Amino acid sequence: MISAGSATRGAGLLGACGVLVLVCLLSIAVGARSIPLPEVWQALWSPSDSTESLVIHDLRIPRTLLGLGVGAALGLAGALMQALTRNPLADPGLLGVNLGASAAVVIGIGWFGVGAASGYVWFAFAGAAAASVLVFLLGSAGRRAATPERLVLAGVAISAALSAFISTVVLLDNKTFDQFRYWVVGALAGRKMSTVIELAPFLLAGIVLALLLARSLNAIALGEEAGRALGADIGRTRALGAVAITLLCGAATAAAGPIGFVGLAVPHMVRGFTGPDQRWLLPYSMVLSPVLLLAADILGRILLSPGELEVGVVTAFLGAPVFILLVRRRKLVAA
Template sequence: MSVEAPDKPGTGVGGLPAPAGRGSSAGPWRGLGLLVAAAALLLLSLAGIWVGTRDIPFTATWSLLWHPDGSNAAVVIHDYRIPRTALGLLVGVALGLSGALMQALTRNPLADPGLLGVSLGASTGVVVGIAFLGVGTVLGYVWFAFLGAALASVAVHLLGSAGRRLVTPDRLVVAGAAVTAVLYAFNSAVLLLHPRAFDEFRFWTVGSLAGRKYDVVYVILPFVVVGALIALALARPLNALAMGDQVGRALGVHVGRTRLFGAVAVMLLCGAATAAAGPIGFVGLAVPHIARFLVGPDQRWVLAYSALLAPILLIGADVLGRVLGSPGEVQVGIVTAFLGGPLFLALCRRRKLVML
């Protein structure tokens, strides 16, 4: 269970001591940490523009970045690498914030859009759109991904709360696994029966930033911005709800409205990210835990750090995939799975999963 954000360094809800060693004494250093993370993200973004299957020296990359001359190298940088890096930034922000939001809303440290079936629900929406309605544009993918994510979220919640008044974290995880299994089977059946849909879907399902251009960035940008603004606006209400609904109500939080807007933000963020880059796992699971380790349980800081650390992880994984797969590349979804899998196993092996 999580606790409310401290109003002063070293204190928690109602003056209770904040957990030691988890950012309670970080105080002013948390703001400096954001600046360091922003600088690291900038450097990785430059690496994303520089590193690729075509070897372009860094000095030439830097010059062409500001003064394109129409050469093939300039086309590669401006038409492929810059939009790819920009998309990695947007998708990373979306996955980091949606994972942090979902963990806070459910008070479940294992919650993320992939684990609870939201990402695969978005994938199912895309599969249906391609196979049955002939959808072939990114904007079309986005709308069907939103619908699939929404239906999957509702299904997981209904299964997790069946027979009980309260939803428990373990029941949500089991419900998410069940919904994921059903959706995976449905997707497999549809793709086997529709070869054209399979041809379009197979390049998208592994999770990749390759081949995306500015049109993809422009399509998902408004959804990610709106979802991010909603998520950041919910930081204080989420702090109040961290010790339970009754405490939140006593502190003046509208519980139902907070959860509704949180669900809308998760659907906007996860739907846009999945539609643009395919299902990319473990980013939404791993990053909020790293953020809480650095700055403690205050959702204001957790969300802010998640919005920076997630694109750092995603762009870094994309660059690493290009280096490891040279002269080709390893898709970013595969790299994040290798990086995030050990963290997931470590969380499962802990005797008690907490949100502190």
């Protein structure tokens, strides 16, 4: 028999999916050339040679699909980070993923002459993966297991080193700085469908792995001893969680650049409705994070129309004050 709480959460998740569909349609309709929703719906099912149809299929649909994938990845990765570290203020950047990707992009631009967004993708993904693996190896070095505290400390150390490396390279090479600054701000514009297709397997693998870890994460949330008593393999769960975070953050950062706040705040806000149960927290974060990301992208197009403001800038401006207010209200930090 389904409990009232489960029924409410299930209905809420369906409602969130409905909101996501609406935001996706708005993302396709709104831009420098605004297209009425009826025309959007018709163009989706009956492509033509009209300008509106070409804009929708060549520009807006790839951008919206990328926002869906990147938002879902950041939300799930943030929820995983907060569960694995038992820290509600943790975010995907805590393991050095963003800075690992950024360092690799700097290398690609400065040392290999990569000049297109399609070329940044694989450098960024490789850098994100390498940083995550290095953090996990350092956090698990020695006789002690990779505890949340050791992983966080390893992430801080690696992030500091990577930040210094990036600053050194871009300050010494103006050409690298000029190209790098457009990627590092975080944006969904200018990406092709080929980028979405190339990264889709990594995103799907990370999403499936993250959702499969829900029960184990619930067990280890009670503490290591209680988790083992409930049959959870602590080391295996942390290792698989690190793999999922690498896949999700690596692909998302490679495709859109480092985008802040989404993976930090959405899982935290969702927890107020779902509670700590990862079986609900993870799916809600996966659905509502792209809602936030696409809504921010739409707002960025409206604010500077016919130009646009990059989504990474919008999420930072909107998200930071809201999150600070939320943290203070919940008394997670000292007032």
